[in-house]
Amino acid sequence: MKKLLTLGLTLLALTVNAAETKPATKPITAKQTVLFFMNPNGAPCIMQDKIIKESGTAISNKATVTYVKTTEFQTARPLFEKYGIRGLPTLIILDSKGAIKHRFTPGIQTKEAITAKL
Numbered sequence: 763m764k765k766l767l768t769l770g771l772t773l774l775a776l777t778v779n780a781a782e783t784k785p786a787t788k789p790i791t792a793k794q795t796v797l798f799f800m801n802p803n804g805a806p807c808i809m810q811d812k813i814i815k816e817s818g819t820a821i822s823n824k825a826t827v828t829y830v831k832t833t834e835f836q837t838a839r840p841l842f843e844k845y846g847i848r849g850l851p852t853l854i855i856l857d858s859k860g861a862i863k864h865r866f867t868p869g870i871q872t873k874e875a876i877t878a879k880l
Contacts (some may be wrong), residue, residue, distance in 0.1 A: 794825040794863065794880060799842065799852040801832045810851040810870050817873040824880040825855065855879055 798814065800807035814827055821827065830838045832850070841847075845854055849868030853876065857863045864879040 794858060795856040795860075796821065796825045796827045796876070796880075797830055797841065797845070797854040797856065798827055799830045799845070799847045799850055799854070801850050803833075804850060806870055807851045810853075813870070813873055814876070817877070820873060820877050821880065824877070 796814075798810070800811065802808070802811075814821060830841050830847075832838070835842070845852075845862075845865075851870065852868045853866040853871055854862060855864040866875070866879075
């Protein structure tokens with residue numbers, strides 16, 4: 763019984779570690795990337811999402827928007843930790859090589875503010 767419990771805990775630990783190492787985002791393309799850290803149920807994040815979607819081609823022509831959601835925390839956790847996200851919504855613009863080009867302070871950003879930094 764003790765060996766079975768030990769084996770079960772070992773398998774559980776291996777499964778958790780394997781899940782944490784999966785990449786949480788799409789590969790970086792030749793375009794810039796806007797990482798949008800959000801809580802899909804939070805009012806400020808919903809407002810920011812609406813602004814991004816209403817901007818249409820103003821943002822999509824210059825960058826790919828990647829959503830990093832709190833509801834998918836198991837897979838998104840490495841990105842939350844890597845970029846030190848503590849407040850939502852947070853937008854981070856990455857250049858085509860994946861380096862941080864601009865990091866907005868947490869809060870709602872206007873379409874003009876986002877496109878000015880792209």
